[in-house]
Amino acid sequence: MFETPTSTKQHDESRQGEALLLENDSKKSNGRKLYIESYGCQMNFSDSEIVASILLDKGFETTRDYKEADVVFINTCSIRENAEQRVRNRLKEFESAKAKNPGMVVGVLGCMAERLKSKFLEEEKLVDVVVGPDAYRDLPNLIEQVDEGSRAVNVLLSREETYADISPVRLNTNGVTAFISIMRGCDNMCSFCVVPFTRGRERSRDPQSIVKEATDLFNAGYREVTLLGQNVDSYNYETINFANLLEKVARVNPLLRVRFSTSHPKDITDEVLHTLARYENICKYIHLPVQSGNSRVLNLMNRTYDREWYMERVSAIRRIIPECGISTDVITGFCSETEEEHLETLSMMDYVKYDFAYMFAYSERPGTLAAKRYADDIPEEVKKRRLTEVVNRQREHSLERLQTYVGKTHKVLIEGLSKRSDNDYCGRNDQNSMVVFPKDDRYKVGDYVNVYAEKCTSATLIGKIID
Structure with missing residues (x-):
């Protein structure tokens, strides 16, 4: 639940400012493109998947490029002060894109919404819509209000909302x-x-x-x-x-x-x-x-x-x-x-x-x-x-x-290619330690393999697949 930590964690779960994209499904498009950028904790990234699900159901498509989007959302974290400053700087970049595309809707989602709604909406006029974590179902209505010329806000908290009936879309997924x-x-x-x-x-x-x-x-x-x-x-x-x-x-x-x-x-x-x-x-x-x-x-x-x-x-x-x-x-x-x-x-x-x-x-x-x-x-x-x-x-x-963990065999789920080499796979062991090992054509992403850890760096186990 933290933003921009100093971390020794090999597989950082607090991805920062990551633009989220999914493969668009076969629902009828409304011709509008959606861009979501998330900061902070896993909960925020999970919430972005809920938001995408709600809006894709209304015919939106997704894009990796905010400059070509019709609706731009930034899902915010309020844990530390520098997170807020980073979001504010990012909103100013979106403001420049909006100047070239006046119909663009820019919104702030998540934890910053309640505390800074007046600043974002009224004082700095950086956004058109502000939505709290419990109000995502209202997003289609709020976007419609903005389309009609109003600024829109819903930061009401709920004692019941869990989004249990919404099947989240999987954004930037490795499929594993x-x-x-x-x-x-x-x-x-x-x-x-x-x-x-x-x-x-x-x-x-x-x-x-x-x-x-x-x-x-x-x-x-x-x-x-x-x-x-x-x-x-x-x-x-x-x-x-x-x-x-x-x-x-x-x-x-x-x-x-x-x-x-x-x-x-x-x-x-x-x-x-x-x-x-x-x-x-x-x-x-x-x-x-x-x-x-x-x-x-x-x-x-x-x-x-x-x-x-x-x-x-x-x-x-x-x-x-x-x-x-x-x-x-x-x-x-x-x-x-x-x-x-x-x-x-x-x-x-x-x-x-x-x-x-x-x-x-x-x-x-x-x-x-x-x-x-x-x-x-x-x-x-x-x-x-x-x-x-x-x-x-x-x-x-x-x-x-x-x-x-060196000198031991670990059951590893192959999550993808190593960031440093396309010749290596990477995945995590039971203890959440990142393990890197040479590719083997017998196995693919999503398979479990036994990896013998031969050595380690300060953050990664390095080994080889054994039968």
């Missing part, structure tokens, strides 16, 4: 991996986070619709799904909890890999861990944000767990799933953090030895509890120095963890 949103919103009021204010209260999606989506994806050739939620461990639909849902999706087919993100340390249960251990096709990888290794700072962050609780959960993971990969989020320089408390974060990293991490210097977000209650009193140079120390420590641990 896909996201499935299992819930929306968040009830955790972490003091640094804007998500509860931008995405509303937590509500879980009907498990039958989730299983159907996973089944449809498998039948279409997909071999891996990632179940998405701000806090997947609090999934609860009638009598179905997250462990139950995981099992249902895992049983769609043994050849369908299942991942999930994100877990909350206060909610992840032994039942979930035992479910991971029981099913081979549920990947042995957990993203477990710690944010800080100090109990006082965690209390200020309103994380609702302390250092000891987090360490116990890590201990349970190591006991129940010894081979599990663990990643995390870390914030340095939170309000009033002392040097000793920062050192406790480093010692937590030494205790867990994360496979990879998203790491940030604290950035105050307007409207959050922290902005209202606490002074942002750590100098920027101290924040950055502490961040550098965290990044350097994580690099050591990432390499150390990868080295433990």
